[in-house]
Amino acid sequence: FNGKIPPMPWFGMDIGGTLSKLVFFEPKDSITAQTEDETQLLFNVTKYLTKNSAYGKSGHRDAHQQMNNVKICNRIGTLHFIRFPTSEMNNFLELSKKKGMAASVSTVCATGGGAFKFEEMFKNELNLKLCKCDELDSLIRGLLFTVASNNNECYFWSQCTEDEQCSTQEYTFQYNKYPFIVVNIGSGVSVLAVYGPNNYKRISGTSIGGGTFLGLCSLLTGCNTFDEAIELAANGDNVKVDKLVRDIYGGSYSRFGLPGELVASSFGHMNSKEKRAQVSREDLARATLVTITNNIASIARMCALNERIDRVCFVGNFLRVNPISMKLLSHAMDYWSNGSQKAIFLNHEGYFGAIGCLLSFDE
Numbered sequence: 001f002n003g004k005i006p007p008m009p010w011f012g013m014d015i016g017g018t019l020s021k022l023v024f025f026e027p028k029d030s031i032t033a034q035t036e037d038e039t040q041l042l043f044n045v046t047k048y049l050t051k052n053s054a055y056g057k058s059g060h061r062d063a064h065q066q067m068n069n070v071k072i073c074n075r076i077g078t079l080h081f082i083r084f085p086t087s088e089m090n091n092f093l094e095l096s097k098k099k100g101m102a103a104s105v106s107t108v109c110a111t112g113g114g115a116f117k118f119e120e121m122f123k124n125e126l127n128l129k130l131c132k133c134d135e136l137d138s139l140i141r142g143l144l145f146t147v148a149s150n151n152n153e154c155y156f157w158s159q160c161t162e163d164e165q166c167s168t169q170e171y172t173f174q175y176n177k178y179p180f181i182v183v184n185i186g187s188g189v190s191v192l193a194v195y196g197p198n199n200y201k202r203i204s205g206t207s208i209g210g211g212t213f214l215g216l217c218s219l220l221t222g223c224n225t226f227d228e229a230i231e232l233a234a235n236g237d238n239v240k241v242d243k244l245v246r247d248i249y250g251g252s253y254s255r256f257g258l259p260g261e262l263v264a265s266s267f268g269h270m271n272s273k274e275k276r277a278q279v280s281r282e283d284l285a286r287a288t289l290v291t292i293t294n295n296i297a298s299i300a301r302m303c304a305l306n307e308r309i310d311r312v313c314f315v316g317n318f319l320r321v322n323p324i325s326m327k328l329l330s331h332a333m334d335y336w337s338n339g340s341q342k343a344i345f346l347n348h349e350g351y352f353g354a355i356g357c358l359l360s361f362d363e
C-alpha cells in the first residue's frame with residue numbers, strides 16, 4: 001500500500017486448507033468517509049454482515065468473538081469474525097457478487113495458501129485484486145495485536161490431572177517479553193519460535209494435524225462435520241481402543257516413571273477381533289482425538305525443550321469447541337516438564353492470520 005491507507009471497508013482474509021477466515025472492521029468513530037459513494041457502500045456491507053450471523057448455507061459469524069473498541073490506523077471500531085469452508089469458495093464468490101461486497105472494495109488483503117490458489121478466480125469473478133501477505137508473518141502480527149488489545153485474550157487450564165477440577169483461568173501474557181513458542185494447529189501443524197515482534201522462525205511442523213483428525217475420524221465413524229466428531233469424542237473412551245502401559249505391565253513401569261494409565265500404543269487394541277467388536281464410534285473418535293493431540297503435544301514439548309522456551313501458545317481452529325485437546329495438551333506439557341512448560345490458549349484461536357492480514361497496511 002506504500003504507506004497509504006486504503007478506503008473502507010477493510011477486510012482481512014485467511015484462505016486455509018480447510019477453513020477460510022474473514023475479518024471485517026466496522027468503524028464506530030465519527031470520522032466521515034471521503035465520498036458519498038464510500039458511505040453508502042460501507043453502510044450496505046456493514047448492514048449485511050453485522051445483521052446476520054449466517055451467510056448462504058455455510059458461512060458463520062462468530063459473534064462471541066467480536067472485538068469492540070479496537071484501534072487500527074487511528075480509527076476506532078469493531079472487528080467481526082466470519083468463517084466458511086474453503087471448499088465453498090465458489091459460493092462465497094457468488095454471494096459476494098450478489099451482495100455488492102466485491103463492488104465496494106478494490107483490493108482485499110489475503111493470506112494462506114488460498115491467496116495464491118484462488119488469486120485468478122478473485123480477479124476473473126469479482127475483478128478483485130488480492131494483496132497477498134505471508135501467512136506466518138500475518139499469524140504473529142495478528143496474535144501480538146490481539147493480545148495487546150485484549151486484556152482477557154489468554155487463558156490456561158489448571159489442575160488438569162483431576163478431570164473434574166480442570167478449569168480455565170485467565171492468563172496475563174507478557175506479550176512484550178520474548179521468546180515464546182506458537183503451535184498453530186490447522187489442517188497441518190506449524191511450530192514457531194518468536195524472539196521479537198519481527199523476529200521469529202519456523203522450527204518444526206507436522207502433517208498430522210486437525211485435517212488428519214477430521215479425515216481419520218470421518219473414515220472410522222462416518223461422521224460428517226468437525227463439531228459432530230468432537231461431540232462423538234466427548235462421549236467416548238479411548239481406553240477401549242488404545243493399549244495402555246498397564247495392559248502390558250499389569251501396572252506402571254515405575255523404573256522409568258511411566259504410569260499404568262499412560263497410552264503405550266495408540267489404537268494398540270484394534271488388532272484384536274474381540275476388542276474391535278467392543279468399541280463404539282464414540283470410542284474411535286475419542287482415540288483419534290487423543291492420538292493426534294498427544295503427538296502434537298510431544299512435538300511441542302521437544303521444540304520448547306530444544307529452544308529452552310517455557311511458554312507455548314496453542315492456536316488454530318483444531319482447538320475450536322475442543323476442550324478435550326486443550327486439557328490433554330495442558331496436562332502433557334505440565335506433566336512431562338515437571339511444571340516448567342506452560343500451555344497457553346487464546347480466545348481468537350483460528351483468526352490470527354486473518355487479523356494480521358487486515359493489519360498489513362498499518363505497518
Ligand code: ADP
Nearest residue numbers: 016017018019186187210211226316317318320
Ligand atoms: P487451515 O487454515 O489449514 O484451514 P484452521 O486453523 O482453520 O486451518 O483449522 C482447520 C482445522 O480446524 C480442521 O482441520 C479441523 O480439525 C478444525 N475445525 C474446527 N472447526 C471446523 C469446521 N467448522 N469445519 C472444518 N474443520 C474445523
